Amino acid sequence: MKVGDSIPEILGTDQNGRLIKASDYRGRKIVLYSYPKANTSGCTAEACSLQAHKAELETRGYEIIGVSKDKQEAQAKFAQAYGLEFPLIADTSTELLQALGCWGEKFACGHKTIGTIRTTYLVNEEGVIERILGPKEIKTKIHAEQILSLISD
Numbered sequence: 001m002k003v004g005d006s007i008p009e010i011l012g013t014d015q016n017g018r019l020i021k022a023s024d025y026r027g028r029k030i031v032l033y034s035y036p037k038a039n040t041s042g043c044t045a046e047a048c049s050l051q052a053h054k055a056e057l058e059t060r061g062y063e064i065i066g067v068s069k070d071k072q073e074a075q076a077k078f079a080q081a082y083g084l085e086f087p088l089i090a091d092t093s094t095e096l097l098q099a100l101g102c103w104g105e106k107f108a109c110g111h112k113t114i115g116t117i118r119t120t121y122l123v124n125e126e127g128v129i130e131r132i133l134g135p136k137e138i139k140t141k142i143h144a145e146q147i148l149s150l151i152s153d
Contacts, residue, residue, distance in 0.1 A: 001099070001100050001101050001129055001132075002101075002129070003131065004128060005129050006022075006126075006127050006128050007022050007030075007032065007100070007121065007123055007127050007128075007129065008022065008096060008099050008100075009021055009022050009023060011032075011065065011067070011089055011096055012067065012089035012090065012091050012095075012096050013072060013089065014072075014075070014087035014088055014089055014090070015072060015075035015076040015078070015079045015087070015088045016076070016087075020065065020087050020089060022127045023127075025063055025123075025127070026126070026127065027125050028061060028063050029060075029061045029062045029063070029122070029123060029124055029125055030062065030063050030064075030065055030122075030127075031057060031062050031063070031064045031065070031120060031121075031122060031123075032067070032120070032123055033046070033050070033064070033065075033067070033118075033119070033121070034066075034067050034097055034100065034117070034118060034119050034120075035047070035066060035067075035118055036068065036069075036115055036116045037068060037070060037116075038068060038070045038075060038077070038078035039074070039077070039078050039081070042118075043068070043140070044078075044082060045140040045141045045143075046118075046140040046141075046143045047066060047082060047084055048082055049141060049144040050064050050066075050086070050144045051064075051082065051084050051086070052144060054085060054086065057144065057147070057148070060148070060151055061125075062147075063086070064086040065086060065088075065089065066087070066088045067088070067089040067091050067100075068088070068089075068091065068116055069091055069092060069094055069097065069116055070088075070092075071090055071092055072090040074090075075088040075089075075090045094116075097116055100121065101119075102116060102117045102118075102119040103115070103116060103117065106135075117135055118134075118135040118138055119132065119133065119134055119135065119138075120132070120133040120138060120143070120147070121133075122150070133146070133147075
């Protein structure tokens with residue numbers, strides 16, 4: 001997907017078994033971010049950064065939604081362990097990740113692999129992507145601060 005595209009209507013099922021749809025968020029903006037694996041150091045740092053600044057993001061009209069290939073149970077444990085109060089979509093089929101364009105070839109530890117490419121999509125009130133942050137731009141420990149510096153009130 002690219003800037004100007006609409007995100008898919010069906011986003012998937014979250015850690016609590018709830019179906020998440022883009023239309024559920026109409027009128028609100030979304031920070032939709034993909035991450036490779038729950039409970040890994042970078043993914044934990046990124047999620048905790050977003051959680052720590054959740055109220056400030058909400059004040060600016062943004063809701064947070066995470067997505068990874070992890071199973072629902074793993075997402076639930078991740079959310080519980082770190083007090084994450086936003087949906088974590090369990091995209092075990094990689095359907096959403098592929099639709100977004102953040103599933104594919106990447107380099108990890110010097111090897112080519114296929115997996116989730118860390119990406120953040122800033123989505124407007126109509127479900128249209130306004131900004132995409134790729135893996136080279138994202139600093140996991142301060143990711144929320146990066147987003148906040150990009151958005152205006």
